[in-house]
Amino acid sequence: MARARTTRVRLTDRGIVLVVGGGVLALAGVDLHLPDVVAIGIAPLVAVAAAALWMRLVGVDRGRTALTTTRRVLPNPVVRGQVTEARLAVRPAHLTSAATAQLARTRVAENVSTQLSHRPPRGSQRTGTDEIVVTYQLHPSARGRWLLGPASATVEDPFGLVRTVQPFGSTTTVTVWPSTYPLPVRAARSLAVASDAASGSRAASPDDAVLREYVAGDDPRRIHWASAARRGELMVRSDEGAGLPPVTVLFDRGLLPTRDAARSWDHVRPAERGEWAVECAASIAVSLVEAGHAGRIVGTSSDGAVAAVPHVPGGRGEGRSGILEQAVDLTGLRDGAEADRAVAATAAALRVDRHADELTFAVLRPQSGAAQHALAHLGGEGDHAAVVVVDRTSSQAQHRAAQDTVAALRAAGWRALAVVEGSGLEATWLNLVQEAAWS
Numbered sequence: 001m002a003r004a005r006t007t008r009v010r011l012t013d014r015g016i017v018l019v020v021g022g023g024v025l026a027l028a029g030v031d032l033h034l035p036d037v038v039a040i041g042i043a044p045l046v047a048v049a050a051a052a053l054w055m056r057l058v059g060v061d062r063g064r065t066a067l068t069t070t071r072r073v074l075p076n077p078v079v080r081g082q083v084t085e086a087r088l089a090v091r092p093a094h095l096t097s098a099a100t101a102q103l104a105r106t107r108v109a110e111n112v113s114t115q116l117s118h119r120p121p122r123g124s125q126r127t128g129t130d131e132i133v134v135t136y137q138l139h140p141s142a143r144g145r146w147l148l149g150p151a152s153a154t155v156e157d158p159f160g161l162v163r164t165v166q167p168f169g170s171t172t173t174v175t176v177w178p179s180t181y182p183l184p185v186r187a188a189r190s191l192a193v194a195s196d197a198a199s200g201s202r203a204a205s206p207d208d209a210v211l212r213e214y215v216a217g218d219d220p221r222r223i224h225w226a227s228a229a230r231r232g233e234l235m236v237r238s239d240e241g242a243g244l245p246p247v248t249v250l251f252d253r254g255l256l257p258t259r260d261a262a263r264s265w266d267h268v269r270p271a272e273r274g275e276w277a278v279e280c281a282a283s284i285a286v287s288l289v290e291a292g293h294a295g296r297i298v299g300t301s302s303d304g305a306v307a308a309v310p311h312v313p314g315g316r317g318e319g320r321s322g323i324l325e326q327a328v329d330l331t332g333l334r335d336g337a338e339a340d341r342a343v344a345a346t347a348a349a350l351r352v353d354r355h356a357d358e359l360t361f362a363v364l365r366p367q368s369g370a371a372q373h374a375l376a377h378l379g380g381e382g383d384h385a386a387v388v389v390v391d392r393t394s395s396q397a398q399h400r401a402a403q404d405t406v407a408a409l410r411a412a413g414w415r416a417l418a419v420v421e422g423s424g425l426e427a428t429w430l431n432l433v434q435e436a437a438w439s
Contacts, residue, residue: 007059008165009052015161018044051161060153061168065102066093069151069169073138077175077324080143084174086110086121088151090132100129107154108132111167115142116174140176142272143328148172177324178279181425183287246311246355247295249285250346250362251278254300254339255389256332274332276421277389281363282327283425289319293359297326300342302333304349343371347378361432362386366401367408376412384409385432386416 011019025041028034060067070089078084090108092099112121116138123136140146149171156163227235256274281297289295292314298306312322333339343364350360360378364386367375378384386409390402402418409416419428 007056009056010163010165011048012156012160012163014159015048015051018161019048022048047159048161051157051159055155055157055162055164059168060102060106060155060166064094064096065099067091067099067103067106067153067168068093069149071149071170071172073148073172073174076172077177077321077328078138078140079177080140080179082140082179084138084140086136086138086148088134088149090134090151090153090169091130095130101158102155103130103132105156105158106132108134109152109154110134110136111149111152112138113146113148115144115146115176116140116148138174140174143176143178143275143278145173145175145328148174175325175328178275178282178327180279180283180286180324183283183426183429185287185291244291244293244314245357245359247285247288247293247359247361248311248350248354249281249295249297250350250360250364251281251297251299251327251330252339252343252362252364253330253333254336254343255363255365256330258332258335273391273421277363278327278330280387280389280425280428281361282324284361284363284429285323285327286320287429288359289314289323290316295319295323297323297330298346298350299330300333300339300346302338302341302345304345306346306349306353339365340367340369340371343367344374347371347374351378360384362414364388364405366390366398366405368401368405372405372408375409375414379409379412379414384414386414387428387432388416388418389421390418391421 022041022044026038026045027041029037029039029041058065067090070091072087073084075082075084088108088110090103090106092103108125110121118139118141121136121138123134125135126133138148149169150167151169153166153168154163155166224235255277257272285295285297289312294311294314296309296311298309309326312319312326333342354360360383362375362384364375366388375386386406388402388405388409390398394402399418406416406418415432417428417431419431
């Protein structure tokens with residue numbers, strides 16, 4: 001959300017002296033009935049008022065002395081907890097003597113969202129004749145899309161009477177992906193085998209290769225050099241992941257704070273409730289996509305909009321970024337009732353919008369009623385596995401509800417286990433995919 005661009009005007013030390021001195025002279029002139037002294041006292045007050053009005057009307061991003069900003073953030077997107085570097089360059093819009101004089105009188109600061117840095121970032125500032133360059137580091141602590149900027153300019157008028165602090169320039173959106181943990185996908189081969197047996201499909205072989213022309217953005221590792229030499233143009237293999245079943249990771253958005261609760265927070269804590277569940281879902285999806293499966297993360301919604309979420313192709317580059325882009329926008333729902341409706345609607349929609357051999361992983365909170373019923377119907381079709389998450393501070397009743405959900409899902413054909421939020425992701429994954437955990 002854009003910040004309101006307001007200009008704050010403050011007196012400099014020189015301005016304060018003039019105002020105080022002029023006020024004293026004006027009052028003395030009134031007491032002594034000396035109009036000339038009154039006029040002399042009023043003159044500096046008028047000068048300071050005129051300077052303040054002028055600085056308020058003439059913004060640093062308008063007119064012949066306008067300043068512009070260019071901002072670069074690398075890397076962007078950035079993984080939560082990873083350090084990224086930002087570079088802000090401030091230059092005159094028109095390279096004139098007045099503009100360079102304005103630049104010389106300007107001190108620049110950056111406005112940074114608390115989700116990108118809990119403290120004002122420290123960096124270096126280099127001032128030249130025609131630009132100011134500020135370089136600093138960001139330490140993003142929360143998943144999401146956060147604004148960086150606009151910059152703030154502290155400028156004095158040419159006579160040094162007043163000082164203004166004005167926001168100016170553009171903003172940059174920094175995308176913060178959830179952190180993920182690489183999971184041993186070989187441990188999940190039994191899922192693929194079971195799915196192949198159910199659907200009659202077979203694993204990929206080298207003979208399944210299909211070549212197509214190279215297009216910008218293709219992974220260079222998929223270039224088929226022998227065919228490229230024969231044809232005289234780059235060709236790539238388009239079969240990576242052929243024969244591997246697609247994957248859907250169903251994420252229960254009821255695990256995240258409700259919208260009202262999220263808006264009431266002054267800042268986002270590093271260990272926000274529900275973020276472990278997001279990282280669990282993202283780790284599962286990323287690991288399987290990097291192994292060659294086409295995959296997607298589907299957040300529950302009351303309208304059951306499943307078809308709008310595409311499967312991203314398997315692969316380490318494009319596939320990974322596609323999954324993390326789907327995970328970054330997961331947010332909480334209005335309340336628990338809407339969360340229950342969302343699980344039921346999304347499970348019903350998945351029954352229609354899924355491949356016959358598709359693997360489904362779900363990250364859920366304890367379920368009951370219509371939501372549990374809808375998940376049970378989904379479990380009878382294909383191969384499904386679920387992680388039922390309970391908070392560390394949950395009551396015994398909530399832990400029992402989680403165990404009841406696991407039992408109901410297993411009875412409906414799911415492979416499920418209950419975990420406490422914050423548990424090791426690799427251990428959770430291994431317990432989920434090993435046959436012993438499904439008995």
